[in-house]
Amino acid sequence: MKVFVIGAHGNVGRLLVQQLKEKGDEVVAGIRKPEQAHEFSDMGIETAEFDLLGRPEEMGVLLDGFDAVVFTAGSGGKTGDDMTLLIDLDGAVKSMQAAEIAGVKRYVMVSAMHAENRNRWGDQIRPYYVAKFYADEWLRHRTTLDYTILEPGALTFDEPTGQISTDDLEGGRIARADVAAAAVAVLHEPATIKRTIPMKAGDTPIEAAIR
Amino acid sequence: MKVFVIGAHGNVGRLLVQQLKEKGDEVVAGIRKPEQAHEFSDMGIETAEFDLLGRPEEMGVLLDGFDAVVFTAGSGGKTGDDMTLLIDLDGAVKSMQAAEIAGVKRYVMVSAMHAENRNRWGDQIRPYYVAKFYADEWLRHRTTLDYTILEPGALTFDEPTGQISTDDLEGGRIARADVAAAAVAVLHEPATIKRTIPMKAGDTPIEAAIR
Numbered sequence: 001m002k003v004f005v006i007g008a009h010g011n012v013g014r015l016l017v018q019q020l021k022e023k024g025d026e027v028v029a030g031i032r033k034p035e036q037a038h039e040f041s042d043m044g045i046e047t048a049e050f051d052l053l054g055r056p057e058e059m060g061v062l063l064d065g066f067d068a069v070v071f072t073a074g075s076g077g078k079t080g081d082d083m084t085l086l087i088d089l090d091g092a093v094k095s096m097q098a099a100e101i102a103g104v105k106r107y108v109m110v111s112a113m114h115a116e117n118r119n120r121w122g123d124q125i126r127p128y129y130v131a132k133f134y135a136d137e138w139l140r141h142r143t144t145l146d147y148t149i150l151e152p153g154a155l156t157f158d159e160p161t162g163q164i165s166t167d168d169l170e171g172g173r174i175a176r177a178d179v180a181a182a183a184v185a186v187l188h189e190p191a192t193i194k195r196t197i198p199m200k201a202g203d204t205p206i207e208a209a210i211r
Numbered sequence: 212m213k214v215f216v217i218g219a220h221g222n223v224g225r226l227l228v229q230q231l232k233e234k235g236d237e238v239v240a241g242i243r244k245p246e247q248a249h250e251f252s253d254m255g256i257e258t259a260e261f262d263l264l265g266r267p268e269e270m271g272v273l274l275d276g277f278d279a280v281v282f283t284a285g286s287g288g289k290t291g292d293d294m295t296l297l298i299d300l301d302g303a304v305k306s307m308q309a310a311e312i313a314g315v316k317r318y319v320m321v322s323a324m325h326a327e328n329r330n331r332w333g334d335q336i337r338p339y340y341v342a343k344f345y346a347d348e349w350l351r352h353r354t355t356l357d358y359t360i361l362e363p364g365a366l367t368f369d370e371p372t373g374q375i376s377t378d379d380l381e382g383g384r385i386a387r388a389d390v391a392a393a394a395v396a397v398l399h400e401p402a403t404i405k406r407t408i409p410m411k412a413g414d415t416p417i418e419a420a421i422r
Contacts, residue, residue, distance in 0.1 A: 055330070082338040085296055090329075090341045118301075119266070127293040130301045134345045141353065 001187060004066045004104075006030040006050055006095055007073025008040065012110060012155070015180035016072060017045055023184055030062070030073075052091030059094060060101030068106035068187055069099045075128075088131035093138045099145060106193075107145040108186055110179065111136050113153045113171060113198055136196075146193040148186045152179045153200035164209050165202025172200025185210040212398060213237040215277045215315075217261055217306055218284025220247040223321060223366070226391035227283060228256055234395055241273070241284075263302030270305060271312030279317035279398055280310050286339075299342035304349045310356060317404075318356040319397055321390065322347050324364045324382060324409055347407075357404040359397045363390045364411035375420050376413025383411025396421040 003020055007013040008029030017040065020027040029040045030050035037047040048062050052073060063069060071092055075083035092109070099107050111132050114120035121129035139147045153172040160177035182199055185207045186192045192210060202209070214231055218224045219240030228251065231238040240251045241261035248258040259273050263284060274280060282303055286294035303320070310318050322343050325331035332340035350358045364383040371388035393410055396418045397403045403421060413420070 082295075084293075085300075085338040085341045089296075089345065094329075118305075127296040130296045134300065134349075137353075138345075142348075 002026040002067045009036040013072045056094045056097035059098030063102035070108045072110040092135035105146045107147045109149045113151045148192040149196040151198040164199045213278045217241040217282045224283045267305045267308035270309035274313035281319045283321040303346035316357045320360045324362045359403040360407040362409040375410045
C-alpha cells in the first residue's frame with residue numbers, strides 16, 4: 001500500500017512512517033520544511049514538502065497515485081495561535097479536498113478523544129477541539145472519502161504496549177507509538193472505513209481491537 | 212415579527228435593533244454583558260444576556276417563542292485570538308443549534324463578502340474568514356433552518372444611502388446602516404430563504420435589490 005503521511009515530522013507521524021516502512025508499505029513523509037527531510041532520507045524514506053497553508057489543487061498534485069493519506073499534522077494546539085484555525089481546521093479540510101482531487105479514496109485522520117462531543121472538551125485546549133471537531137465533521141459529512149477517524153486519549157511518550165482499549169466512556173492516556181500502530185492496523189482493515197475509533201491504553205492487542 | 216438579535220451591541224447590531232423597532236417589529240437585543248443593557252433600555256428595547264461561550268441548550272431557552280434570529284456578533288477578527296474559533300465559528304454554530312432547539316426556523320447570518328470562496332480571502336484576516344466559512348457551511352448543509360446569509364463588503368461608518376449592489380464580482384465597501392437595512396428587508400422577504408447574498412454600496416434601492 002502506498003501511503004502519504006501528512007505531518008510526518010510530528011511525534012506520531014515519525015513513528016508512523018517508520019512502522020509503515022517496517023511493515024513493507026511504500027510511504028512518503030509529508031514534511032513542512034526542507035530541513036526536516038534528512039531525518040527521513042537517512043532511513044531510506046522519501047519525503048515531499050506539503051504546505052497546509054497552500055491550495056488544495058497544489059496539495060492534490062503531491063497525492064497523485066497514492067492509495068491512502070494519513071493526517072497527523074498539528075499546529076500544537078497552543079492558545080492564541082491562528083495556526084489552530086489555519087492548520088488544524090482549514091489545512092486538514094484542504095488536505096481532504098486534495099485527496100478527492102487526486103482520487104485517493106482512503107483517508108485516516110488522527111483526531112483527539114471526545115472531539116465529537118462538545119460537552120467533553122477541556123477548557124484549556126478548547127480552541128484546538130473546535131478545530132478538530134469541524135475538520136472531523138467535514139470528513140464525515142462533506143466528503144466521499146473512505147475515512148477512519150482515530151480519537152486517541154492524552155498522548156504520551158511511554159513505551160508502546162501493543163495493546164489498546166477502544167472503550168470511549170472515560171478519558172485516558174496512550175503511547176504515541178501505539179497510536180501509530182493503530183493507524184497502520186486501520187489502513188489495512190477495510191472494516192474501519194466510515195468509523196470513528198476512540199482509543200486509550202488497554203489490554204486488547206491492537207489488531208484485534210481495530211477489527 | 213419577533214426577532215432576536217445576537218450581537219446587538221456590535222456596530223451593525225445596534226443599528227439593526229433600532230431599525231427593526233422603527234419598522235414595528237418586536238425585537239430583543241442579545242447582549243454579552245449586563246452593562247450593555249442601558250443603551251437599549253433607554254430606547255425602550257428589551258435585552259437578554261446571550262452567552263456565545265455557553266451551551267446550545269442554554270441559548271435555546273432564550274430563543275423560545277421568536278420568529279427569527281439574526282447573528283451579527285463578531286469577536287472582532289483579531290489575529291492570534293482564540294475568540295475567532297470560539298465565537299465566530301463555534302458560537303455561531305451553537306446559536307444555530309439553539310434556534311433549532313427552540314423551533315425558530317428563520318435565521319439570518321451576517322457574514323463577509325467572499326466568505327464562501329477560499330481563493331478570495333485576504334491574508335490579513337484569513338483566520339476570521341476560516342471561521343465564517345465553516346459557520347456558514349454548517350448553516351447551509353447541517354441545519355434545517357430557513358437561513359439567509361448576507362455577505363457585505365468592507366464595513367464603513369458612512370452615511371447610509373439606502374441603495375446597494377448584490378453583484379459579487381468585485382469587492383467593495385458598504386455602510387453598516389445599509390447592511391442593517393438589508394437585514395431588515397431580508398427578514399421580511401421569504402424569497403431570500405436559502406440564499407447567500409453578497410452586497411456592497413450600489414445604486415439599487417435595498418428592498419428592490421433584496422427581492
